[in-house]
Amino acid sequence: MKRYDLSPADGLFGPFGGQYIPDAVKPVFDDIDATYRQLKDSPAFRAELHRFRRDYIGRPSPVYHARALSKRYGADIYLKREDLNHTGAHKINHCIGEVLLAKHMGKKKVLAETGAGQHGVALATAAAVLGMPCDIYMGTVDIAKQAPNVLRMKMLGARVVPVEQGARTLKEAVDAALDAYMQDPQNLFFAIGSVVGPHPFPSIVRDFQRIVGEEAREQIVGQAGRLPDSLVACVGGGSNAIGLFSAFLEDEHIALYGVEPGGRGTGVGEHAATLRYGSPGVIHGMFTYLLQDKKGEPAPVHSIASGLDYPGVGPQHSFLHDAKRLRCATITDAECIDAFHELSRVEGIIPALESAHAVAFCKTLAEREPGSVILANLSGRGDKDIDYVQEHHPRA
Numbered sequence: 150m151k152r153y154d155l156s157p158a159d160g161l162f163g164p165f166g167g168q169y170i171p172d173a174v175k176p177v178f179d180d181i182d183a184t185y186r187q188l189k190d191s192p193a194f195r196a197e198l199h200r201f202r203r204d205y206i207g208r209p210s211p212v213y214h215a216r217a218l219s220k221r222y223g224a225d226i227y228l229k230r231e232d233l234n235h236t237g238a239h240k241i242n243h244c245i246g247e248v249l250l251a252k253h254m255g256k257k258k259v260l261a262e263t264g265a266g267q268h269g270v271a272l273a274t275a276a277a278v279l280g281m282p283c284d285i286y287m288g289t290v291d292i293a294k295q296a297p298n299v300l301r302m303k304m305l306g307a308r309v310v311p312v313e314q315g316a317r318t319l320k321e322a323v324d325a326a327l328d329a330y331m332q333d334p335q336n337l338f339f340a341i342g343s344v345v346g347p348h349p350f351p352s353i354v355r356d357f358q359r360i361v362g363e364e365a366r367e368q369i370v371g372q373a374g375r376l377p378d379s380l381v382a383c384v385g386g387g388s389n390a391i392g393l394f395s396a397f398l399e400d401e402h403i404a405l406y407g408v409e410p411g412g413r414g415t416g417v418g419e420h421a422a423t424l425r426y427g428s429p430g431v432i433h434g435m436f437t438y439l440l441q442d443k444k445g446e447p448a449p450v451h452s453i454a455s456g457l458d459y460p461g462v463g464p465q466h467s468f469l470h471d472a473k474r475l476r477c478a479t480i481t482d483a484e485c486i487d488a489f490h491e492l493s494r495v496e497g498i499i500p501a502l503e504s505a506h507a508v509a510f511c512k513t514l515a516e517r518e519p520g521s522v523i524l525a526n527l528s529g530r531g532d533k534d535i536d537y538v539q540e541h542h543p544r545a
């Protein structure tokens with residue numbers, strides 16, 4: 150009997166998760182759930198997914214023993230190299246899976262919102278290779294800031310839909326994408342970008358990311374001759390973290406660390422450390438920890454890593470946190486920048502600012518547990534961040 154059941158039929162992880170959505174769309178989500186359950190074990194679907202993972206994404210991604218970094222930090226650090234995937238991060242793992250699912254369901258178009266553009270680019274890529282039309286909703290402030298990603302999405306054949314409402318950033322883009330989806334949920338597929346949202350999305354996205362942990366488990370045993378003492382991953386919505394963790398959940402002696410962005414400090418709007426400072430409530434169709442104001446509205450958040458500045462977190466993380474299986478850690482913007490430069494100089498790997506949070510925590514953990522074996526998820530590469538870092542935090 151498994152102690153941590155992450156595949157409950159009702160999508161409830163303890164009290165967390167569920168479907169906080171209008172009754173009118175429940176049948177659509179139940180249909181996605183039913184189809185997915187049938188499909189996921191079908192040999193044809195598995196073969197197709199496997200082919201894309203191997204020949205398109207480039208899986209398995211390696212586990213790399215970072216010897217120079219290990220020497221500096223004083224523990225044995227292994228990095229799961231999701232930065233080496235096609236498009237440079239773990240997001241392609243679930244985007245390929247979601248678009249395959251949408252196609253099998255006979256959906257006519259996939260859509261999603263994007264903030265910095267990472268989810269938009271990964272989804273546009275999957276939609277291109279699978280021949281699926283794709284609409285990406287994006288606030289006009291973000292469009293102006295993220296010119297290269299906007300260009301990428303367009304080149305990949307996606308339609309970028311500018312959102313002019315309110316602050317014209319991620320929150321308004323989510324609302325606009327949801328509005329568009331509600332017009333025709335039968336024919337559209339809302340491709341959620343992390344292990345968040347109403348059931349069954351946290352479970353579906355988790356299943357598509359599980360491969361990260363399954364590969365890493367075999368790889369580290371092959372290289373280190375044993376399982377790691379701890380796992381480390383950054384947590385925005387939580388997809389790269391749960392992907393790695395889910396293959397090790399039942400090994401209670403292995404510590405799991407979810408690294409949240411401590412940003413500039415502990416004040417409202419200065420960080421996005423949801424598990425550490427948040428409280429349970431409803432956001433984006435799920436019950437989970439969130440950073441909220443007195444009315445239950447999502448609070449403003451900040452992180453130097455745009456992929457981490459989300460006021461909620463996946464329901465599986467909330468469950469594992471309350472069960473004391475998942476430990477949470479915070480890393481500030483400044484610590485993240487140090488790790489970004491250090492990994493670049495010492496190992497020749499420029500990490501995404503999101504992933505640099507995980508690397509930074511490896512240093513803290515190594516000080517606490519010298520000589521231990523740490524496996525960290527390097528969720529993405531930092532090419533997207535070099536201009537920003539050079540302008541604001543140069544070391545060159």
Ligand SMILES: *Cc1c(COP(=O)(O)O)cnc(C)c1O
Nearest residue numbers: 343385386387388389456503529
């Ligand atoms: C989007 C992103 C994240 C955060 O998303 P999760 O769902 O928490 O994994 C982390 N790292 C990179 C490189 C990203 O692009």
